[in-house]
Amino acid sequence: MRRIYPVNLFFLRALYDKLPHLELLTGQIMPNFKIVTRFAPSPTGFLHIGGARTALFSYYFARRHGGAFRLRVEDTDKKRSTAEATQAILDGMDWLGIQHDGDVVYQSQNADHHRAAAQAMIESGHAYKCYLTPEEIAAERQKSHDEGRAFRSSWRDGGISPKDAPFVVRFKVPEGQTIIHDEVMGEVKWSNKDFDDLILLRADGSPVYMLAVVVDDHDMGVTHVIRGDDHLINAGRQKLIYQALGWDIPVFAHVPLIFGPDGKKLSKRHGALSIDAYADMGYIPAGLRNYLTRLGWSHGDMEIFGDSEVTSIFELGDINKAPARLDFDKMAFINGEHMVRSAYHTLLSYAQRFFENKNNGPMNCAQMDRLIAALPHITSRANTLIELADQAFFVTRERPIEITGKAKKSLKPDAEVRLRDLHFILSGVKQDAWLDQNILEHLQAYITKEDIGFGKIGAPLRACLTGGAPSPDLSLVLELLGQEEALGRIEDCLNTYF
RNA sequence: GGCCCUAUCGUCUAGCCUGGCCCAGGACACCGCCCUCUCAAGGCGGAGACACGGGUUCAAAUCCCGUUAGGGCUACCA
Numbered sequence: 162m163r164r165i166y167p168v169n170l171f172f173l174r175a176l177y178d179k180l181p182h183l184e185l186l187t188g189q190i191m192p193n194f195k196i197v198t199r200f201a202p203s204p205t206g207f208l209h210i211g212g213a214r215t216a217l218f219s220y221y222f223a224r225r226h227g228g229a230f231r232l233r234v235e236d237t238d239k240k241r242s243t244a245e246a247t248q249a250i251l252d253g254m255d256w257l258g259i260q261h262d263g264d265v266v267y268q269s270q271n272a273d274h275h276r277a278a279a280q281a282m283i284e285s286g287h288a289y290k291c292y293l294t295p296e297e298i299a300a301e302r303q304k305s306h307d308e309g310r311a312f313r314s315s316w317r318d319g320g321i322s323p324k325d326a327p328f329v330v331r332f333k334v335p336e337g338q339t340i341i342h343d344e345v346m347g348e349v350k351w352s353n354k355d356f357d358d359l360i361l362l363r364a365d366g367s368p369v370y371m372l373a374v375v376v377d378d379h380d381m382g383v384t385h386v387i388r389g390d391d392h393l394i395n396a397g398r399q400k401l402i403y404q405a406l407g408w409d410i411p412v413f414a415h416v417p418l419i420f421g422p423d424g425k426k427l428s429k430r431h432g433a434l435s436i437d438a439y440a441d442m443g444y445i446p447a448g449l450r451n452y453l454t455r456l457g458w459s460h461g462d463m464e465i466f467g468d469s470e471v472t473s474i475f476e477l478g479d480i481n482k483a484p485a486r487l488d489f490d491k492m493a494f495i496n497g498e499h500m501v502r503s504a505y506h507t508l509l510s511y512a513q514r515f516f517e518n519k520n521n522g523p524m525n526c527a528q529m530d531r532l533i534a535a536l537p538h539i540t541s542r543a544n545t546l547i548e549l550a551d552q553a554f555f556v557t558r559e560r561p562i563e564i565t566g567k568a569k570k571s572l573k574p575d576a577e578v579r580l581r582d583l584h585f586i587l588s589g590v591k592q593d594a595w596l597d598q599n600i601l602e603h604l605q606a607y608i609t610k611e612d613i614g615f616g617k618i619g620a621p622l623r624a625c626l627t628g629g630a631p632s633p634d635l636s637l638v639l640e641l642l643g644q645e646e647a648l649g650r651i652e653d654c655l656n657t658y659f
Numbered sequence: 660g661g662c663c664c665u666a667u668c669g670u671c672u673a674g675c676c677u678g679g680c681c682c683a684g685g686a687c688a689c690c691g692c693c694c695u696c697u698c699a700a701g702g703c704g705g706a707g708a709c710a711c712g713g714g715u716u717c718a719a720a721u722c723c724c725g726u727u728a729g730g731g732c733u734a735c736c737a
Contacts, residue, residue, distance in 0.1 A: 201737090202737090203736080203737045205736090205737080235737060236737095237736090237737080238736055238737065240736090241736070241737085295735090298735090302733095302734095305661090306660065306661080306733085307660075308660090308661090309660055309661045309662090310661070311661085311662085311733080312733085329735055346663095346664065346665090347676095349663070349664080350663090351662070351663075352662085354662095355661070355662045355663085355733090356662090356733095357733075357734095359734090360734085360735055362735085363735040364735060365735085367735085369734095369735070369736085369737090370736070370737045371737090373737095374737090389731095390664070390665095390730090390731070391730095391731055391732070391737095392731095392732090392737090393663070393664065393731070393732080394662075394663060394664095394731080394732050394733080395732085395737095397663090415664085417664085417665075417730085417731095418730075418731080420729095420730090422670080424670095424729080425729095426730075426731095452671095455671070455672085455686090456671065457671085457672095458672095459671085459672055459673070461673070461685085462672090462673070462684080462685045462686075463685095464671090464672095464685080464686050464687090465686095481671090481672075482664080482665060482666095483664095483665050483666060484664095484665070484729085484730070485670090485671065485672090486670060486671080487670095488669095488670045488671060488687070488688085490670080490687055490688050491670070491671065491686075491687040491688075492687090493687090494686085494687055494688085495686095495687085539699095541699080541700055541701095542698080542699050542700065543699090552698095552699085567697085568697085571697095604696090614696085615695090615696045616696060616697095617696095618696080619696030619697075620696070620697075622696085623696070623697060624697095627697090629697090631697085631698055631699075632697075632698075633697095633698085633699085633700095634695095634696075634697095635696055635697085636696095
């Protein structure tokens with residue numbers, strides 16, 4: 162099994178800080194990595210659940226091969242990019258537990274290089290200046306649409322350039338056809354006739370995405386481009402640009418989009434789009450990583466797994482070609498499996514805010530002690546942190562406890578004598594014998610002596626101990642509550658309801 | 660309109676490349692039983708799918724063609 166971090170990465174990281182930023186983009190920084198992947202979100206919002214999965218795939222693939230996983234912010238569209246969005250994405254990745262290698266690369270900072278590439282293509286005849294006015298473009302676009310063909314500018318074969326007129330730089334799509342061998346989709350073929358003469362540089366000289374990705378991926382030494390399949394056609398366009406520039410073409414892997422539970426494209430309508438929405442629903446990072454990875458990727462019958470397992474087997478070819486739907490039931494189940502497997506302080510740190518929320522505020526020491534004791538016993542009863550807080554409620558709620566619903570119905574008149582007897586018996590148990598098994602023996606001795614079923618004492622006792630909140634075995638409830646608290650709750654009940 | 664991608668239980672999927680081991684396996688959810696002091700958990704069992712139509716073949720979920728249905732792209736967005 163591979164190490165998550167090659168040792169020399171730490172050395173390289175120290176090196177980064179000392180280098181000017183642009184050097185980072187030369188791709189020579191990570192010479193030891195045969196495999197380099199990247200996640201390249203545009204900072205226009207939060208970290209999307211689909212983006213998170215793509216990032217996860219890129220991350221695992223890089224780790225699998227001892228490669229580097231890089232993060233690049235695609236902020237060439239300044240109007241739509243915000244610093245808050247960038248931070249939200251960084252925070253989302255951090256929470257999910259995906260660590261990128263090296264510094265974050267900002268695409269906008271490499272604009273000079275993008276322009277240089279465009280210039281090189283003009284010089285080599287692979288790109289041209291286009292002086293079409295917006296009206297002329299609209300007309301030509303309409304015409305090409307009607308004729309069922311791609312956009313072509315009348316300037317692609319040159320002409321006498323108007324003085325001082327604004328122009329854009331367009332890519333001159335060559336004749337022929339373009340084939341890529343996508344790791345997920347397989348062989349995909351286009352006729353170049355179907356590609357527009359796309360814009361490389363805007364009229365203000367700023368680079369457009371299609372150019373910037375190619376240049377940046379090349380500069381960063383990206384070997385495997387893993388992204389959403391909404392980019393599939395872009396792979397064809399970009400291959401042409403790589404060829405025009407005379408650069409090596411990376412391996413492409415286009416992963417299908419995720420759909421909502423209803424099979425429709427994921428949208429605001431589905432509510433949970435951002436990673437923190439899932440955090441708020443009580444999922445833990447390890448669980449979400451497992452679910453997201455398993456959604457659209459499989460390895461035999463493997464369902465529950467952690468990072469190290471995935472890291473040892475992940476291959477792009479095992480990603481499914483068809484889009485997958487989100488299934489919250491399964492997500493919860495997998496999350497539950499990971500909650501049980503979590504180190505207990507890890508679980509506690511994620512669960513803390515849910516406990517406090519349930520408690521309507523911070524907990525005191527007594528509550529905290531009881532909670533910590535109870536945690537190992539209730540975790541298997543919950544699939545999300547919200548459920549965990551519900552399951553823990555019986556132990557943290559404060560006296561006097563309000564008894565509600567079905568629980569209240571069990572407090573029939575004949576229960577009073579049982580509760581008084583039990584209070585007496587339990588009072589006699591020594592502090593250091595206040596343990597699940599021992600308590601159970603006392604309870605059983607009582608029902609044997611009285612010749613009654615456990616139900617006769619179980620229901621009312623549980624009612625005054627928990628108030629009707631979910632709870633485990635009765636004797637365990639007693640142990641977890643502690644003798645003093647348990648007896649107190651029984652007294653409260655006796656005083657209030659009888 | 661043009662180009663491209665996809666299609667196995669309700670859902671996620673295995674199998675498809677290299678036809679026969681598949682009257683299709685696993686997981687979630689669902690139903691039943693067991694356990695039982697509540698609710699869970701756990702154990703056991705059940706129902707449930709090759710989108711449709713043509714081919715090719717002794718044999719097709721698997722190969723080919725078409726149909727249908729979803730989806731993507733078609734910006735001086737990414």
